[in-house]
Amino acid sequence: MRNHEASHGRDLGGLNAWGLSVAGLALLAGLLGLPVTGWAEEAAGASAQVSYRDFPQLGGSRNIIWVIAQIHLLLAGFVLGVPIFAWLCEIVGWKTGEKRYDKLAKEFTKLLTSSYATTALFGGILLFMLIGFYPKLMNYLTDIFFPSFVFYCVMFLLETATLYLYWYGWDAMQEGRAKVFHLFLGFLLNVFAFFIMVVPNSWATFQASPVVIAEGSSLARAWAATWNPTWWPVNIHRLIANVVLGGFICGAYAGVRYLSAKSAEEREHYDWMGYVGNFIGVFGMLPLPFAGYWLMREIYQYNQQMGITLMGGFLSWLFILQAMLIGVLFLGANYYFWMGITYRIPGAETKYKKPILAMLVILLLCLGVWMTPHSLVASLEEARKLGGTHHPLLGVFGVMSAKMTVANLMILVTFMSFIMYWRAGKEETATWAKLARAVMSGVLGVAAIVVIVLGVWGYFVPAIVRINYFSVAQVLIVLFVMLTITPLTALLLKSARTTTEMVWGRMPPRAGYALVLNAVMVILLMTLMGYARSSSRVHWHIYGVMRDSSEYAYSPALGYAAAFMSLNTFIFCMLVAFIFWVATMGDKAKAGHGAMSAMAGGSHELDERSGR
């Protein structure tokens, strides 16, 4: 079956997080399955006679699965990512005593709660579709993974119960030990959510890098299949990506609410919420390329051909699209920071105009390099004139050494945008401030130079040296910069004097659109890379083990796939908008009667003014 996991036709990637089961359904299936294993085996024998079913009237089984799985996966990513930062927000509110963080955490959780049922619903639909369309594959996977199905059901049950307690107990558990218990519930929520993510990840990654053992108990077989070579790289990559997705979607939600806000109070709040959402997205986005790099490395180690199919085969152009989307995302996130400096901190725009311009130029140059293809689209005649399919001047930018370098530089620039925003409007008063600034400038400057030097040097060493040493060194250097400058800045600002108070609610409408753009870019990226991962299995349901013998055993070209990605993204956006609209109806009604929604003010001062 073809590819697309994102699309996931045959891919259980779509079963990711919470979904698979509408809770009761999955639990019922799991529990019923235990005592009737014998019957299940007989039934398996019968269903094995049918390998595929189709529904051509609706565009074919694969396309149906593609849409359902993609929407489920996106919802699942959101539902998994949000509890992480909702819980962190709640902790910040608890530790600092600032109620606005607690209210923001509650608003995040409200979005989570309202999306939870829809996620499970799409998971259930996906499960039915997979069983119906791909009985042979599902039978095989069930045979291997049945123990983990049961475990998954238990985790899902616990997650659901914990979420109920966490959400409905929010107001009742606000003080003293009750609050501590509530925080513990948030912790448990994330623990269960983590298992709900990693278990289905094992099913999906098994399809790409299967480990099949013929002997041993069913538990031993399931465990061996679970601990396959790409399981942990995908777990880590998805965990971070879910935080990014959740952050940017919450940011987009705030952006839309900001655009339609009618009162100053609403504008202030949603401006602040948009800032927090964008910050969370950027925070997750910075380490994400490193996790992706690790995943690709593991794929190459597992199977060279699969790696080449991805990076150098028919999917190689996909990475130009990926570069474009990531580039726009970086630009969008930075643009939002820069607008924040300009509009929220009066007087800062003149001070930061030149650095912002410099950063914009660097980002654009880096994006240009990243998007330079390895081989040009050229006719035979054009290629002869060029002396090959590599451009004589720009061809040098089409290789990984250049791309790794610019990716690291873009991360550095984005990080510095954030630091700049953080420091804007404040005057450092510490006696060692000058020294600290010099150290920070030195670290940043040296790091940037070393990253570039390693990138250039990478052209002159064997690929394996570059991959194993240079690229890793570049990543470590960037991480070192972040781990050095962040605490140093925090220390500096602890004793800093605020010269210009941050003013919320003054951002122009394009700030709201920038937040929406960031969310759309992240969603498109997830759909794109899902297609890539699924397509890397080429004509296999389970790579090297079960071949796709259906009429859909091919991967469509990027243009066709991109149209589907756009469709899925649009459906997902509309669905989320609808869910959020329904979820906030009550707030609007309350606001109409004079009380603002659960989230209240965008600033501490506002909290105090309004007596909250």
Add this chain to the structure above:
Amino acid sequence: MSEVVLLQLIGLGVIGVGVLILLFIQSRFPRVIGFVMIVLGLFSLIALSIPQMASLPPAEEKFDVASIKTANDMAMIGQKIFFSKGQCALCHSIGPSESARCPDLKGIGAKLSREFIYESLTQPQAYIYLDYRHEGPPKDYPARMPHINKNPIGLSNNEILSVIAFLQQMSGEPITVSPSEITMPGQPAPVKTPAPASPKGKAKGKAKGKAVMKADAGLVAMAYGH
């Protein structure tokens, strides 16, 4: 109308609707929808403007045993398999290539015996060559040659022999694989199995004597020219 053109028109239509919404509707939420439509339409158009390559499942080379009369017939089939089902060209080049990830196979049939090639295809871990390039330290992250006779590639014995015939022919060597070694469908593989590959292979003096590691027996010396 081709599929690409149709999708391009749809993409343009989506962008057009988005622009109209932004131009004529003042309500915020529909404007956001219009904005999203423009972004998605542009993304689709860009994706449609780059080379469109689908990945089709490998065509099964029909191995009509009756039609194979000569070793050259086998080499012709082997050539097709080399570039399709065998996926050899995904990693290997024939002649120098910057994009090749694995050893250049030009002249390989002249450097190695058929037995060694057979073993390299079916037991690739028997000898792991540490670094096929000339320069730099040995790889501690070796590019593993897959078992060609097992999934996901899964060439049959007949197909492997044909590939060997192609490699020998392409190297200007006499083809030592004979059509008589071809097995009929359902017939067991010939009793005659390739002789254990000599570590020296069929070196013809071009070797530079680089070290390879025998996976289960430590280091041995072998000649494997590049």
